[in-house]
Amino acid sequence: MKALDIDRRIIFIFVFLGVAIPLMVDFTLPIKPTPPVIAAYDAFEKVAAEKPGSTILLSFSYGASTAPEMQPMARAVLRHCFRLGFKVVAICLWPDGVGLAESVLAEVAEEMGKKEDVDYAFLGYKPGTIAVILNMGQDLHTAFPVDSKGVSLAQLPVTKNIHPLTDFSFVFDFAAGDSIEFWWIPYGQEKYRFPFAGGCTAVMAPDLFPFLQSGQMLGMLGGLAGAAEYETLIGHPGQATEGMRPQSVTHLIIIAFIILGNGMYFLSRRSSGQATG
Amino acid sequence: MTRDSYLFIGFLLLFAAVNAALLATGAIAADWTGFGVILAAGLTLSLYSFLYKDNPLYKFVEHLFVGVAAAYVLGLVWYNTLLAEIVNSLILGEGKDRWSLLMPSLLGALMLTRLVPRIAWLSRIAFAFVVGLGAGLTIPRYISSFILAQMEPSLRPITWSIEGLNLVIILVGVVAVMVYFFFSVEHTGVVGGVSKVGIWFLMISFGASFGYTVMARLSLLIGRTQFLLDDWLHVMK
Numbered sequence: 001m002k003a004l005d006i007d008r009r010i011i012f013i014f015v016f017l018g019v020a021i022p023l024m025v026d027f028t029l030p031i032k033p034t035p036p037v038i039a040a041y042d043a044f045e046k047v048a049a050e051k052p053g054s055t056i057l058l059s060f061s062y063g064a065s066t067a068p069e070m071q072p073m074a075r076a077v078l079r080h081c082f083r084l085g086f087k088v089v090a091i092c093l094w095p096d097g098v099g100l101a102e103s104v105l106a107e108v109a110e111e112m113g114k115k116e117d118v119d120y121a122f123l124g125y126k127p128g129t130i131a132v133i134l135n136m137g138q139d140l141h142t143a144f145p146v147d148s149k150g151v152s153l154a155q156l157p158v159t160k161n162i163h164p165l166t167d168f169s170f171v172f173d174f175a176a177g178d179s180i181e182f183w184w185i186p187y188g189q190e191k192y193r194f195p196f197a198g199g200c201t202a203v204m205a206p207d208l209f210p211f212l213q214s215g216q217m218l219g220m221l222g223g224l225a226g227a228a229e230y231e232t233l234i235g236h237p238g239q240a241t242e243g244m245r246p247q248s249v250t251h252l253i254i255i256a257f258i259i260l261g262n263g264m265y266f267l268s269r270r271s272s273g274q275a276t277g
Numbered sequence: 278m279t280r281d282s283y284l285f286i287g288f289l290l291l292f293a294a295v296n297a298a299l300l301a302t303g304a305i306a307a308d309w310t311g312f313g314v315i316l317a318a319g320l321t322l323s324l325y326s327f328l329y330k331d332n333p334l335y336k337f338v339e340h341l342f343v344g345v346a347a348a349y350v351l352g353l354v355w356y357n358t359l360l361a362e363i364v365n366s367l368i369l370g371e372g373k374d375r376w377s378l379l380m381p382s383l384l385g386a387l388m389l390t391r392l393v394p395r396i397a398w399l400s401r402i403a404f405a406f407v408v409g410l411g412a413g414l415t416i417p418r419y420i421s422s423f424i425l426a427q428m429e430p431s432l433r434p435i436t437w438s439i440e441g442l443n444l445v446i447i448l449v450g451v452v453a454v455m456v457y458f459f460f461s462v463e464h465t466g467v468v469g470g471v472s473k474v475g476i477w478f479l480m481i482s483f484g485a486s487f488g489y490t491v492m493a494r495l496s497l498l499i500g501r502t503q504f505l506l507d508d509w510l511h512v513m514k
Contacts, residue, residue, distance in 0.1 A: 012328050019495070019502045023513055068500020069493065095353040096346070127358055130414065186418035190426065202493035206486045213430045213447070216422065223489065224496040243499045250495050 011257060018250035029248055031241060033229040036212055040172075040197045040219025041080070041233045047170045047195060048084035054169035055087040055162055059184070062176030063096035066201050070174050072240035073199045073227035074104045077172060080234045082112040082119070087158045089168070091144065092125040093132060093179055102148070117151070121158040124148035129179070130187045137165045137192050165192050173198040181207055185216050199226060281330065288326070292319060295510070304511045318509040321501055450478040 033041075047054070058077070062070040081088055090105055092098050105122055114120055123144040126132045135143035140162050141153045153159040162168065171194050173184050180198040189196040195218055200208060202223025211217040221230055224247060227240035296305070296315050305311040323338040367378045387403040390396045431451055435441045456468060457475030464472045507513040 009329065015495075015498070016502075019499055020506060023499070023502060023506055066497070068503075069496045095350045095357075098353065125353060125357055127354065134414070186422040187414070190418060190422040202489040202496065203486075205489050206482065210427055214426045215430075216426055223492055224499070225492060239503070243496065243503070246499050246502070247492065247495055251491070254491065 014253050014257070015250055018253040019246040022245040022249045023242070027245065029245055031228050031232045031244060033233050034226075036209075036220040036222065037226050037229040037233065038219075039212070040199075040221055041230065043195060043197055043218040044077075044080055044084060044170065048086065051169045053085050053087065055089060055158060055167070056081060056170040056172065057165070057168040058088055058090045059093055059171070059173040059179070060090060060097040060101035061093045061179035061183075062100070062174055062201075063094055064100065066176040067100055068243075069201050069224050069227065070176060070199070071100060071104055072224065072238055072243070073221050073230065074101075074174055075108055075238060076227055076230040076234060076236065076240065077174075077199065077221075078104060078108040079112065079236055080230070082108065082114050083234070086170075088120040089123065089140075089159060089162065090120065091123045091132075093129055093183070094176070095125050095127070098125045098148075117147075117156050117158060119158070121153075121156050122148045123153070123159075129183050133165075133183055133187045134191075137188065139163050140165070140167075166194050168194060170195045170197070172196070175200045175204060178204075180204070180217070181211070185211055189216055202226075281332070284329075285332070285334070288322075292322065299510070305509070314508055318505055321505060325501075449474070454478050 047056070058074075058081070060074070078088070088105075090101055092101050102122060105116075105120060108114075109116065109120060116122070124147065126144060128135075132143050140159065144153060146152055147156060147159075153162075165171065165188065171184070171188065173180050173196075175184075175198055180200060181204075184196065184198070188194070197217055197219040198208070199221035200223070202225070205220065205222030205226070208217065208220055208222075212220055221227060224240050224243050228237075228244045231237050231241050296318075299305040299315075300307055300311070305314055320338050320341070323334045324342075326332055327335045362378060363382050366375045367382055384403040384406055387399050390399040431444075431448055433444055435444050435448075453471050453475035455475070457464075457472040457479070459468075462468050503513070
């Protein structure tokens with residue numbers, strides 16, 4: 001029964017090896033997109049077919065602490081958006097998301113040959129969360145008079161004709177906190193009824209499934225797995241797909257430890273029962 | 278010296294030796310970017326040293342992280358909001374509609390009076406406005422989004438299909454969990470049986486949440502490990 005008193009640092013070592021070795025050894029695991037991710041992909045495709053060349057809004061509501069999950073997701077969605085020919089307007093409702101949003105926009109725009117102010121615009125961070133969303137619902141130019149470089153939105157080709165939120169053909173939020181559940185859905189989608197989908201950290205995903213079922217969200221990407229599934233759908237494997245190898249191996253290690261721990265527990269109960277009985 | 282002291286010194290020497298080798302071989306550039314990578318790797322390993330034991334290096338880096346994060350947000354809020362919207366617009370008179378910022382700025386200043394006990398009562402004016410506005414905005418939106426919109430999927434007609442089966446499961450789950458949380462009636466007999474079903478639904482959902490949480494935390498570990506193995510050590514293919 002010494003296994004029940006196993007030093008937790010041994011488990012940490014196994015978990016680390018379960019992460020490190022698959023990253024260094026190249027092997028392929030199948031990634032099967034799930035219905036919520038397929039629904040998000042299909043929603044983008046449908047909007048692109050119905051309103052080609054329209055403008056969509058991407059909201060970056062995450063920070064550096066969740067970048068490993070959210071940056072690959074943002075890259076995949078941005079690649080898809082640019083490939084479909086959307087004009088992209090990006091905002092931040094989290095202060096520490098500004099640098100991350102700027103870097104992913106610049107990286108993917110350069111890769112896809114897109115020009116700032118013409119194909120996309122980054123408006124920066126604005127505090128106020130729900131006040132910003134309500135303000136944008138009436139007029140984007142009031143909520144964000146200038147972009148992140150101080151240029152008036154009325155002068156940018158991407159934003160000069162966009163006023164209320166309903167002028168966007170689609171809104172997508174990258175959420176590390178409760179921005180989808182408590183900001184965008186009640187004060188945005190439910191009030192102004194625009195097509196809305198989101199990507200979130202895996203921790204948040206279970207809380208958002210009710211909104212998928214009710215149709216308030218058209219699709220959802222949950223965590224690194226959701227990002228990997230989206231990369232599979234767009235045919236551009238990246239960091240998320242690479243991360244699913246250690247993810248899968250480490251999950252198996254954790255399952256093995258859970259089975260071992262429970263097995264040892266029941267054996268110890270039986271042996272202590274035999275000892276007293 | 279204790280064993281932990283030897284381990285600490287050994288870790289520092291190993292870290293220095295690895296970085297010296299990486300710089301010597303050109304794997305890391307000898308410039309500010311390379312210095313940043315080495316610094317980030319050191320801070321990452323220092324934080325993970327907590328997994329062995331709590332130690333002064335971990336404590337220092339933890340405080341450093343909190344301080345840098347707070348300073349970064351302060352810088353952003355100062356330049357984006359306080360300087361741009363209050364100092365430049367309201368005080369220096371740049372931009373139109375500057376006077377519309379007067380009342381919100383005053384209410385914000387009133388909130389700061391909480392720091393002075395003698396005039397802390399003035400902050401109640403600002404809080405009353407925030408609470409009143411918040412309630413007025415929130416209540417109808419939350420009723421619409423979280424109650425009415427969520428009830429609708431539970432009330433769709435049941436059909437002989439997978440969708441119909443899903444609806445039945447959702448309906449049973451919603452009713453059973455609500456019965457479980459209804460404590461005005463003793464949970465015995467039929468009510469007890471239904472509440473037990475509700476407990477099963479709750480446990481299954483907690484299990485799903487736990488599984489997602491494990492995946493989330495592992496994703497963060499994978500991100501950091503990718504940085505250490507690729508950007509720092511350059512051992513990934």
